[in-house]
Amino acid sequence: MNKKSLLFASSEVYPFVKTGGLADVSHSLPRALRESYDVTVVLPLYRLIDRKRFNIARLESFEITMGENVYPVELHGTTLDGMEYRFVYAPLLCDREFLYGSAECGYEDNAERFALYSYVLREMVRREPYALLHLNDWQCALAALFIKEDTAIKAKTLYTIHNLAYQGVFESSILPRIGIDERYFTMEALEFYNQVNYMKAGIAYADVITTVSPTYAKEILTPEFGCGLEGFLQFHKRKLHGILNGIDTDHFSPATDAALIECYTSAKGKKASKSDLLKQLGLKGVTKPLFVFIGRLAHQKGIDLLIETLPKMAELECTIAVLGEGGGAYGDALNAIAERYANVSVTSGYDEALSHRMYAAADFLVMPSLFEPCGLNQMIAFAYGAIPIVNRVGGLADTVKKLESFEEESASGFGILLTSATSRALLSAVKKGCELYGDKKRFEMIVNHNMRCDYSWSKSAQEYLKLYQRVLK
Ligand code: ADP
Numbered sequence: 001m002n003k004k005s006l007l008f009a010s011s012e013v014y015p016f017v018k019t020g021g022l023a024d025v026s027h028s029l030p031r032a033l034r035e036s037y038d039v040t041v042v043l044p045l046y047r048l049i050d051r052k053r054f055n056i057a058r059l060e061s062f063e064i065t066m067g068e069n070v071y072p073v074e075l076h077g078t079t080l081d082g083m084e085y086r087f088v089y090a091p092l093l094c095d096r097e098f099l100y101g102s103a104e105c106g107y108e109d110n111a112e113r114f115a116l117y118s119y120v121l122r123e124m125v126r127r128e129p130y131a132l133l134h135l136n137d138w139q140c141a142l143a144a145l146f147i148k149e150d151t152a153i154k155a156k157t158l159y160t161i162h163n164l165a166y167q168g169v170f171e172s173s174i175l176p177r178i179g180i181d182e183r184y185f186t187m188e189a190l191e192f193y194n195q196v197n198y199m200k201a202g203i204a205y206a207d208v209i210t211t212v213s214p215t216y217a218k219e220i221l222t223p224e225f226g227c228g229l230e231g232f233l234q235f236h237k238r239k240l241h242g243i244l245n246g247i248d249t250d251h252f253s254p255a256t257d258a259a260l261i262e263c264y265t266s267a268k269g270k271k272a273s274k275s276d277l278l279k280q281l282g283l284k285g286v287t288k289p290l291f292v293f294i295g296r297l298a299h300q301k302g303i304d305l306l307i308e309t310l311p312k313m314a315e316l317e318c319t320i321a322v323l324g325e326g327g328g329a330y331g332d333a334l335n336a337i338a339e340r341y342a343n344v345s346v347t348s349g350y351d352e353a354l355s356h357r358m359y360a361a362a363d364f365l366v367m368p369s370l371f372e373p374c375g376l377n378q379m380i381a382f383a384y385g386a387i388p389i390v391n392r393v394g395g396l397a398d399t400v401k402k403l404e405s406f407e408e409e410s411a412s413g414f415g416i417l418l419t420s421a422t423s424r425a426l427l428s429a430v431k432k433g434c435e436l437y438g439d440k441k442r443f444e445m446i447v448n449h450n451m452r453c454d455y456s457w458s459k460s461a462q463e464y465l466k467l468y469q470r471v472l473k
Helices: 023-035 110-127 135-151 196-204 214-217 231-233 267-281 303-314 327-340 351-363 379-383 395-398 423-438 440-452 460-473
Strands: 004-009 037-044 057-064 069-080 083-089 132-136 158-161 169-172 195-197 208-211 240-242 288-296 317-327 344-348 364-367 389-392 400-402 412-418
Touching: 004 023, 004 110, 023 037, 023 132, 023 135, 023 303, 023 460, 037 110, 057 110, 057 317, 069 110, 069 196, 069 440, 083 132, 110 132, 110 196, 132 135, 132 460, 135 196, 135 389, 158 196, 158 351, 158 460, 169 267, 195 240, 196 231, 208 267, 208 351, 208 460, 214 240, 240 317, 267 317, 267 351, 288 351, 303 327, 303 423, 317 327, 317 351, 327 344, 351 379, 364 379, 364 395, 364 423, 379 389, 379 395, 379 412, 379 440, 389 440, 423 440
Parallel strands: 004 037, 004 132, 037 083, 132 158, 158 208, 208 240, 288 317, 288 364, 317 344, 364 389, 389 412, 400 412
Antiparallel strands: 057 069, 069 083, 169 195
16 A cells, blocks of 8 residues: 655754754654654755765756745755655745854744745645645744635644744734734734734644653643643644654664763663763873763753752762853853863764764763753663763753662663752762762662663654544544
8 A cells, every 4th residue: 555645854863964962863764664654854054064975966956935025945855774865945935055044043044944944845736735734833833824714735733842832923913914804813813912922823823733752742731841832732722632753772872882882781880981081072081980061051940950950060079061162151061160170071063973972972961951852862861871860851851760769660761850850850860879889889770771671763653653643534
């Protein structure tokens, strides 16, 4: 039987371009679905993408009318590891330095850029009979509206919220420029405190909505985590589902990872990675526990907590390595701490290979996120044998079981849970980590257990397939 066709639309996809977990998910989830669907993945052809390296070639050109303007658009394509990729090229969308803007501030014309992207997605569905369009985050959200309002299109839409903190909210004056009629500027549709909210279009018009963990699906219905959309999500909650993300266990595998000085399959095999990283970062203390933080330097990630706690952590018998991108003032504060303490290293910027070497070297991953829709770092840490220290929110609550309840038969990974999102709780969790590290036998038993568990997409992909089936009935 012929497979149904699925267009998976994202604003970033690894290995072409990545700023965070969305790119990882857009890389690995479509691969987990392709046995059941004919999957094509689409993303903008940003200037950052290396066309030559990935053999990206032009396929067709057309024009898109948006408001009073006509935009020339090119569709490019490539095949990578048997996966079909399409790239949308339009100067407005693609010809600039970053994807969304600098760390401090998004591009002024992001509203137009990603509205145009959504019009192109509709055009793609008009040209090719995709049965289903899987849309991700605010950048693709308007496509749900455009497709629902085009009665000639039969395709269904599934919309995934990866992070409710980024909704794509713009001045209402953009409406004529993005060609959207005033009648959509209502509470039931795009209006949000007198502004235009793109994510609302995804929530209101998609046939089904998912978010990236069961706990986050509940949290976003509350004022504490709902970012102002809790009421709107309550209204649409019958079509909201929480499905946990997975990781690409081929890419994130210490047994085969080319970035590592020595591959390994158990706790004992991590030694070479640890010595190598410490040397590279100018740190001493191979016998002491190594704590790492890897992530965006953003409030969400608990950076304020980390900065407050780091000097006290540095007084303990341990070493600490931080890798983070963005956040000017946060970066300055972290660097100032690194200058004061010889056992603290801070690397600014985005470095995929270094991040792999850090997961491999680490004894513990510190991840004190204040909220975390799913989080991938803790699963990558499990796979590389670093014990995560996390705040019990969102996907962290769904993936990290508390150490005190450790049992070898469990299918889950174990880590240290903060008792609250405070500096005191973080310090106490780090001390707990140091103690555990001192009990070598137990420490290695837990690390080995965590490394053996399954963090792949296999289970979650089945849940997506069930939802697809339901929506296509
Ligand atoms: P986010 O909220 O940033 O999307 P996730 O936990 O979902 O967070 O995914 C983060 C992904 O980005 C992981 O693969 C992590 O290893 C990677 N990452 C984050 N910051 C960096 C960095 N500075 N350098 C390299 N990789 C990073």
